Amino acid sequence: MDKVLDSPADAIADVEDGARIAISGFGQTAGSPVSLLRALGERGTRRLCLIANGLQPAAQALINQHQVRELIVSFTTRAGTRTPMEEQIASGEITFELVPQGTLVERMRAGGAGLAAIYTPTGLGTRIAEGKEVRCFDGRWYVLETALTADYAFIAGLRADRLGNVEFRGANVHFGPSFAKAARTAIVEVDEIVEVGELPAERVGLPGIFVDRVVRRRGAADPPQPAQRRPADQARQYLGRPGWTRAQMAERAAALLPEPGYVNLGLGIPTYISSYVADRDIVLHAENGVLGYGPLAADGEGDPDVFNAGGQLVARRPGMSFFDSVAAFEMIRSGRVGVVALGAYQVDGDGSFANWATPEMQGGGIGGAMDLVAGGAQVMVLMEHHDSRGRPKLVRSCTYPLTGVRCVDVVVTDLAVLRRERPSGGFAVESVAPGFTSREVMELTELRG
Amino acid sequence: MDKVLDSPADAIADVEDGARIAISGFGQTAGSPVSLLRALGERGTRRLCLIANGLQPAAQALINQHQVRELIVSFTTRAGTRTPMEEQIASGEITFELVPQGTLVERMRAGGAGLAAIYTPTGLGTRIAEGKEVRCFDGRWYVLETALTADYAFIAGLRADRLGNVEFRGANVHFGPSFAKAARTAIVEVDEIVEVGELPAERVGLPGIFVDRVVRRRGAADPPQPAQRRPADQARQYLGRPGWTRAQMAERAAALLPEPGYVNLGLGIPTYISSYVADRDIVLHAENGVLGYGPLAADGEGDPDVFNAGGQLVARRPGMSFFDSVAAFEMIRSGRVGVVALGAYQVDGDGSFANWATPEMQGGGIGGAMDLVAGGAQVMVLMEHHDSRGRPKLVRSCTYPLTGVRCVDVVVTDLAVLRRERPSGGFAVESVAPGFTSREVMELTELRG
Numbered sequence: 099m100d101k102v103l104d105s106p107a108d109a110i111a112d113v114e115d116g117a118r119i120a121i122s123g124f125g126q127t128a129g130s131p132v133s134l135l136r137a138l139g140e141r142g143t144r145r146l147c148l149i150a151n152g153l154q155p156a157a158q159a160l161i162n163q164h165q166v167r168e169l170i171v172s173f174t175t176r177a178g179t180r181t182p183m184e185e186q187i188a189s190g191e192i193t194f195e196l197v198p199q200g201t202l203v204e205r206m207r208a209g210g211a212g213l214a215a216i217y218t219p220t221g222l223g224t225r226i227a228e229g230k231e232v233r234c235f236d237g238r239w240y241v242l243e244t245a246l247t248a249d250y251a252f253i254a255g256l257r258a259d260r261l262g263n264v265e266f267r268g269a270n271v272h273f274g275p276s277f278a279k280a281a282r283t284a285i286v287e288v289d290e291i292v293e294v295g296e297l298p299a300e301r302v303g304l305p306g307i308f309v310d311r312v313v314r315r316r317g318a319a320d321p322p323q324p325a326q327r328r329p330a331d332q333a334r335q336y337l338g339r340p341g342w343t344r345a346q347m348a349e350r351a352a353a354l355l356p357e358p359g360y361v362n363l364g365l366g367i368p369t370y371i372s373s374y375v376a377d378r379d380i381v382l383h384a385e386n387g388v389l390g391y392g393p394l395a396a397d398g399e400g401d402p403d404v405f406n407a408g409g410q411l412v413a414r415r416p417g418m419s420f421f422d423s424v425a426a427f428e429m430i431r432s433g434r435v436g437v438v439a440l441g442a443y444q445v446d447g448d449g450s451f452a453n454w455a456t457p458e459m460q461g462g463g464i465g466g467a468m469d470l471v472a473g474g475a476q477v478m479v480l481m482e483h484h485d486s487r488g489r490p491k492l493v494r495s496c497t498y499p500l501t502g503v504r505c506v507d508v509v510v511t512d513l514a515v516l517r518r519e520r521p522s523g524g525f526a527v528e529s530v531a532p533g534f535t536s537r538e539v540m541e542l543t544e545l546r547g
Numbered sequence: 548m549d550k551v552l553d554s555p556a557d558a559i560a561d562v563e564d565g566a567r568i569a570i571s572g573f574g575q576t577a578g579s580p581v582s583l584l585r586a587l588g589e590r591g592t593r594r595l596c597l598i599a600n601g602l603q604p605a606a607q608a609l610i611n612q613h614q615v616r617e618l619i620v621s622f623t624t625r626a627g628t629r630t631p632m633e634e635q636i637a638s639g640e641i642t643f644e645l646v647p648q649g650t651l652v653e654r655m656r657a658g659g660a661g662l663a664a665i666y667t668p669t670g671l672g673t674r675i676a677e678g679k680e681v682r683c684f685d686g687r688w689y690v691l692e693t694a695l696t697a698d699y700a701f702i703a704g705l706r707a708d709r710l711g712n713v714e715f716r717g718a719n720v721h722f723g724p725s726f727a728k729a730a731r732t733a734i735v736e737v738d739e740i741v742e743v744g745e746l747p748a749e750r751v752g753l754p755g756i757f758v759d760r761v762v763r764r765r766g767a768a769d770p771p772q773p774a775q776r777r778p779a780d781q782a783r784q785y786l787g788r789p790g791w792t793r794a795q796m797a798e799r800a801a802a803l804l805p806e807p808g809y810v811n812l813g814l815g816i817p818t819y820i821s822s823y824v825a826d827r828d829i830v831l832h833a834e835n836g837v838l839g840y841g842p843l844a845a846d847g848e849g850d851p852d853v854f855n856a857g858g859q860l861v862a863r864r865p866g867m868s869f870f871d872s873v874a875a876f877e878m879i880r881s882g883r884v885g886v887v888a889l890g891a892y893q894v895d896g897d898g899s900f901a902n903w904a905t906p907e908m909q910g911g912g913i914g915g916a917m918d919l920v921a922g923g924a925q926v927m928v929l930m931e932h933h934d935s936r937g938r939p940k941l942v943r944s945c946t947y948p949l950t951g952v953r954c955v956d957v958v959v960t961d962l963a964v965l966r967r968e969r970p971s972g973g974f975a976v977e978s979v980a981p982g983f984t985s986r987e988v989m990e991l992t993e994l995r996g
Binding site for chain 2 (some may be wrong): 100204207208211212213214215216217218219233236238244259261263267268277279293294295296299300301302305306307308317358360379381383389390414416417418419420421423427428429430431432433434435449467472473
């Protein structure tokens with residue numbers, strides 16, 4: 099049994115037009131199977147269906163070369179961009195299916211485990227559940243999600259042997275195991291091929307039976323792109339006065355976290371919270387597959403294999419653990435993550451919220467948010483009080499597609515902390531930024547006072 | 548966050564009458580959470596529901612003390628015994644639900660992952676599917692199995708820290724992760740409590756978020772019980788002449804295995820096959836969670852944490868890997884294990900077979916067999932030509948409850964190798980033991996010639 103091939107081109111030599119390929123990788127560039135994707139670009143295979151969380155540069159390149167006709171992804175885009183992918187979506191050249199991240203890995207895992215379908219609470223009451231069977235078990239409602247499989251999986255690992263056993267490093271496990279399992283042919287590119295027996299049995303992250311081909315990486319990985327953080331120390335003006343800065347919002351949100359506890363920090367402003375809990379009895383969870391990480395790494399520092407759910411490098415901490423995204427979402431859906439902090443475009447008076455698509459977008463960025471609010475955690479939204487056009491983000495009723503229904507407990511804006519009272523509903527102002535009154539804060543929303 | 552408790556008694560101090568407890572452990576004694584079970588015996592808690600693969604001595608002791616009212620297990624018993632458990636089942640004191648091993652871990656895993664139910668092919672056409680919804684997806688049929696949860700899980704591990712991070716050793720992972728996930732309160736006993744940071748992040752087999760309490764093991768583990776292997780070198784007599792010995796049957800079966808390939812060896816005669824494939828390009832899979840193991844260890848030798856699906860100690864081999872039972876059954880159900888070798892009570896002419904219950908049993912021993920035949924593998928049955936009462940085991944139609952329908956491809960008895968021709972059905976003799984004719988072999992069955 100020798101699964102090692104000489105080159106990435108050999109490893110993908112039988113990929114035909116129309117193939118469905120699951121591609122691992124997380125965030126901007128981490129864990130991207132670049133040599134396999136570049137080889138596929140050179141091969142010129144067309145009408146591909148790509149399954150991925152989001153598309154990293156080496157996968158985007160296939161789109162730029164018009165090799166792709168279909169996407170099954172959690173993210174087509176984030177706000178404010180207009181990429182070749184979006185152009186091709188707009189023109190109808192590419193069709194897409196958006197899948198919540200936790201549902202994506204569960205569907206792939208089911209496909210790879212010989213199961214036909216699962217019932218999950220993720221996406222209830224949102225567009226994701228439209229047209230799907232919804233069913234009640236023990237008084238709770240669940241959506242039927244069917245298994246997904248792929249013709250190929252392209253995975254990146256650290257080391258592998260000729261039996262196909264793969265070792266991952268740090269947080270770069272994420273989609274590797276579930277995508278490999280779901281594929282008829284799983285292909286793994288690694289930094290190093292080792293002799294059989296060199297990988298300790300306990301360090302095999304993907305046993306060889308799930309892997310069909312192994313190849314050593316060629317060429318450099320895509321360079322990490324600098325995180326595009328908005329300055330944390332600038333404040334917006336409301337009524338001619340400054341609100342809280344993002345750093346202050348994060349500090350205030352951190353102070354609201356119960357301890358001991360497990361907390362998940364979403365993309366955007368919530369990521370700053372990690373800098374305010376280092377001395378607290380709080381364990382941070384990231385849905386890519388990390389538990390117990392530390393503050394954001396300073397620019398130019400950090401281990402490239404240790405990152406949060408925004409793909410930002412974070413510090414290692416004692417007691418940390420790494421696992422795949424399937425396990426990461428088990429922690430979420432089962433209610434073990436006690437608090438979830440998310441960004442949002444809109445939150446309405448009933449606690450429903452929208453954070454994955456605006457009318458300008460082709461597609462959207464669902465990510466793990468729908469899973470994160472499906473587990474019964476306390477949901478905390480951090481967002482500016484108004485959007486970039488000066489419109490209130492606390493609205494009477496969300497006009498953007500929903501992420502979750504009646505689930506937001508606390509909103510931290512740059513003007514106030516608002517808490518929703520259950521079951522009566524409605525947000526009450528709990529504290530306000532210096533120089534503002536509760537009444538002003540409420541008047542700057544569309545909520546009923 | 549400090550999850551370490553002083554004693555097993557403290558760790559189980561809130562377990563009340565009627566509690567549902569999932570108990571990890573595999574085979575005769577491996578990985579048994581003995582201190583927690585002994586503490587529960589002393590506490591005297593009653594009317595317990597135990598969820599387990601099978602009951603090891605420390606759990607049996609709870610039954611002997613009449614503390615148990617319900618079992619959800621893969622094995623209540625194996626043939627030829629009459630334990631206190633069986634007495635209590637017979638008298639109605641204990642009720643039980645038999646669950647195929649792969650379905651047991653999937654149901655627990657679903658419960659621990661916030662899912663309500665799954666559709667699995669396991670158990671189709673058997674008693675296990677009776678009364679359950681059966682549904683077609685993409686032309687194949689699946690059984691709806693609902694999630695299982697528990698009030699407590701009792702798990703054994705190697706080391707843990709106060710955050711609840713657990714390291715397992717060797718094959719003693721099996722039910723630990725899925726059972727812990729499914730429990731409201733997961734309690735882990737370990738050989739050693741270490742400082743936070745001493746467990747490398749990549750060696751955490753069960754992240755602390757899934758663990759509520761940790762305690763150091765007290766007292767000795769239950770002593771391994773000597774394997775009760777029937778002599779491999781004795782032959783039964785048919786028509787006054789000796790057939791093949793068990794060793795010869797295993798050797799013959801081994802010669803039929805295609806290579807390279809992945810092969811699962813079930814309990815009984817199939818376990819001997821591992822001694823005849825060491826120099827072959829064959830990777831042995833055991834559904835407890837081992838891939839790439841070696842021959843059976845000699846008596847008194849072997850690593851107590853390295854065992855096959857019969858709980859027998861086996862040799863380590865380069866390229867081996869360990870994983871939990873959920874992953875082990877993913878490999879099976881997804882069709883990656885190419886050949887499955889099983890024992891059986893009866894095989895009929897259509898290739899249906901029975902191997903988990905006889906009319907004399909209270910309950911039975913389903914184990915992983917129904918999962919093993921659900922993945923589309925080549926199914927090879929190894930069994931004596933006649934049962935201990937001299938009745939043919941190759942029958943016109945199975946009278947014992949079925950394990951799988953029309954799935955057996957090859958039967959190796961102590962008189963012959965028979966192969967079923969698909970799709971026409973019916974077994975043809977492929978080779979016979981020395982001194983016998985094909986006709987004699989067929990006449991010693993109930994099959995139509």
